[in-house]
Structure formats: C-alpha cells, structure tokens
Amino acid sequence: MSEKKKLLILVGPTAIGKSSLGVEIAKRFNLEIISGDSMQVYQGMDIGTGKITEEEMDGVQHYMIDVMPPDTSFSVHDFQKHVDEVIDEFHEAGDVPFIVGGTGHYIRALIYGYEFNDEDDAEKRALTARLEKLGSTILHSRLRAIDPKLAQEIHQNNRKRVIRALVKHELSNRISSREGPGYTDEMKYDTFIVGLTRDRKIMHENINSRVDKMFEMGLEDEVRALMSDSSLSRTASAAIGYKEFLPYFEGSASLEEVKETIKQHTRQYAKRQLTFFRNQLPVNWYDLDSVNTDTIFEDIYQFLHTKERKKND
Incomplete structure (x- = not known):
C-alpha cells in the first residue's frame, strides 16, 4: 500500500491566535495556507x-478566503469538494497542504472523507x-x-426541483453532529493536527x-451594508x-447590548x-501558557521530515 500524502492542520478556539501563528509556521516551513473557517469564504464579511x-x-x-458572495449558501459538502481540489493540487506539486481554521466539522468531513450519498439515504x-x-x-x-440565485432559476411551481434543492442543503449541513456510516475510522491523509489552548480566563x-476592536473598526457599518445591499444566505x-x-x-436592543451578546x-x-476538537479529532495539544512555540515548530519539522507514521509506532 502506498504511503498517504501529508496534511498539516492548525486548529483552536476563536481569538487564540491561529492566524498569526499560522503565518509564522508557513514562513518557517515554506508553506501556503488553506483557510478552514466556514465564514471567511464570504466576500465582505471581514470584520x-x-x-x-x-x-x-x-x-x-x-x-478559501473571499471565494463566495454572501448571498450564496456554502455548506460543509461544498467546503469538502473545494478543499479536496486544492489539496490535490498541492500534492501534485509535491507540496504539503496546511489548513488553518476553527470550523471543526468542516475539517472532520475533509480528513475522514465523509461520503455524501443521498440516493439510498432513508433520511x-x-x-x-x-x-x-x-x-x-x-x-x-x-x-x-x-440560495437566492438558485431560487431565481427555479420557479416556485416546480416543487420537485425546489424540494430536491432543500433536501440536498439540509443533508449536507446535518453531518456536523453525525456519527453514522458516512465517516470512516481512518484518515485520508497522513495528518498532523496542532491544537492551541490556554487558560480559559485569558481566552475570554x-x-x-x-x-471591542471589531466595533472600533466599524462592525456595525459592515453588517448594515451587507444586510441592505444583499440578501445574506x-x-x-x-x-x-x-x-x-x-x-x-x-430598535429592540442597544448597541452595547449587541456587543455584550456577541x-x-x-x-x-x-x-x-474545544469540545468538538477534543472529542472528534486526533489533536496534538499545545498550551500557549506553558509551551514555547519552538516546541510546536520542532514537532512540525519532525512530522514533515519523517515517513508516514504507522499505528503501531
């Protein structure tokens, strides 16, 4: 059996510093980054x-940043399809793909090769x-x-096509909590997942x-423009x-209440x-309060420069 191709992934909860560390890792090991965030695919949703x-x-x-207009639905199935193509391009060029992101079920569907097969699905x-x-x-x-664009293409009296589109969308999004036969126990790639954590108080x-910084940068104006200029999916x-x-x-909440709710x-x-990463993915955890980033770099180096690790190693 041929060796699996390598895949490096960096995960962690929001606001822990994945993006900046991801750039450091990419520059040190001459890598390029694939975003694993479900919302950063949307144009205009920046702040x-x-x-x-x-x-x-x-x-x-x-x-995988700014690849979709905000009025278009982008499901976990879409992510899997797009990123699989990008990963294939990296591997064909002899490079190691590097995913940085925090959307756990998107990453899980990708590395475990979830099979979307609706034809014989009782659901x-x-x-x-x-x-x-x-x-x-x-x-x-x-x-x-x-999906406003698809709705424009399908007349509402064409019930069969409308229902088919709704079912496809619903099924593709349900796998975030599914443990069924669509997943395999074995990963598609020789994968090393770096997971970041730290003291909860510091994270909060x-x-x-x-x-606070998002509001200072103009989050209110960004959201207002998106909701007035386009129909968000x-x-x-x-x-x-x-x-x-x-x-x-x-008019039923103040701006300060919005901020606190966010x-x-x-x-x-x-x-x-964090719960998803710990329960659903084989993550190698690094506590940023106690581990020097040099340790992370060394472990990544070992992964990149060794042959595929066997289960019994």
Missing part, C-alpha cells in the same frame, strides 16, 4: 469573521416526505433564504478585546457577529469548538 488582512498575511498565499426520503406537505410558496421562500479576555446570516445586530436594527455567543462558541 465580524476576524478575517486575516493582506498585511497580516505577510506575503503568505491564502486559499433523504423522510425529509422529502416532510417537505412535500408544505405549500409551494413556503418551500420557495425557504430556498430563497438559503482575548475574545472580549477582539469584539441563511448560512452567512447565522454567523456570530452578524445575527446579533437584528434586534438593534429593529461576546457571550463567541465565548460559548469557543467552548463548543
């Missing part, structure tokens, strides 16, 4: 997603039966919220500071840092991220 700037990239090429039949009970207007409005302080509009503004725009939701999200 609220903490998107890395061109200056912060420091000359390191980044992929597909159940979803279809449930949707068929709804009126054409309701079905089409749901599709419009998910970093999150609060980041949200359901995926994009559910992003933390964006959905919390709705009560404010409707901080709270972000802290909760960071906790969920």
Whole structure:
C-alpha cells in the first residue's frame, strides 16, 4: 500500500491566535495556507469573521478566503469538494497542504472523507416526505433564504426541483453532529493536527478585546451594508457577529447590548469548538501558557521530515 500524502492542520478556539501563528509556521516551513473557517469564504464579511488582512498575511498565499458572495449558501459538502481540489493540487506539486481554521466539522468531513450519498439515504426520503406537505410558496421562500440565485432559476411551481434543492442543503449541513456510516475510522491523509489552548480566563479576555476592536473598526457599518445591499444566505446570516445586530436594527436592543451578546455567543462558541476538537479529532495539544512555540515548530519539522507514521509506532 502506498504511503498517504501529508496534511498539516492548525486548529483552536476563536481569538487564540491561529492566524498569526499560522503565518509564522508557513514562513518557517515554506508553506501556503488553506483557510478552514466556514465564514471567511464570504466576500465582505471581514470584520465580524476576524478575517486575516493582506498585511497580516505577510506575503503568505491564502486559499478559501473571499471565494463566495454572501448571498450564496456554502455548506460543509461544498467546503469538502473545494478543499479536496486544492489539496490535490498541492500534492501534485509535491507540496504539503496546511489548513488553518476553527470550523471543526468542516475539517472532520475533509480528513475522514465523509461520503455524501443521498440516493439510498432513508433520511433523504423522510425529509422529502416532510417537505412535500408544505405549500409551494413556503418551500420557495425557504430556498430563497438559503440560495437566492438558485431560487431565481427555479420557479416556485416546480416543487420537485425546489424540494430536491432543500433536501440536498439540509443533508449536507446535518453531518456536523453525525456519527453514522458516512465517516470512516481512518484518515485520508497522513495528518498532523496542532491544537492551541490556554487558560480559559485569558481566552475570554482575548475574545472580549477582539469584539471591542471589531466595533472600533466599524462592525456595525459592515453588517448594515451587507444586510441592505444583499440578501445574506441563511448560512452567512447565522454567523456570530452578524445575527446579533437584528434586534438593534429593529430598535429592540442597544448597541452595547449587541456587543455584550456577541461576546457571550463567541465565548460559548469557543467552548463548543474545544469540545468538538477534543472529542472528534486526533489533536496534538499545545498550551500557549506553558509551551514555547519552538516546541510546536520542532514537532512540525519532525512530522514533515519523517515517513508516514504507522499505528503501531
């Protein structure tokens, strides 16, 4: 059996410093970065997603950033398809792909090769039966919220196509919590996952500071422009840092309340991220409060310069 191709991944909760460390790693080992963030694929969603700037990239090429308009749905299935193609290009060139991001179920679907097979899926039949009970207007409005462009192409009276599109979207997003037969026990690549953690109090302080900075940078204006100039897809509009503004725009919450809600939701999200990484991925953890980054660099060097590690090693 031929050796698996290598894949390096850097994960960790939001606001822990993945982007800056990722650039350091990329420059040290002559790598390019593939973003593993589910929201940074969207154009115009910059401040609220903490998107890395061109200056912060420091000359390191980044992929999967700003690749989709915000009114388009981008599912875990879409991510898997796009990133698999990018990884193949790296491997064909003899390079090691390097993913940096915090969307755990996107990364899990990628490295464990989740198989999206709807044809014999009982869940597909159940979803279809449930949707068929709804009126054409309701079905089409749901599709419009998910994918406005596709909704324009499909007339609402074409119930079969509308339902098919809704089922495909729903199934592709459900795998974030699925443990079923779609996953294999073996990873597709010889993968080394660097996971960052640190004291929870410090993480919370970093999150609060980041949200304050987002507001100083003009987060309110960014969200307002996105919501007025385009129809955000359901995926994009559910992003933390964006959905919390709705009560404010409707006049039922103050800007300070929006800020505090974003901080709270972000802290909760960071906790969920850590739980997912610890339970669903084979992460090599590094506590930034006690481990020098040189240790991380040394372990990455060993991974990059050794043959595929066997399970019994």
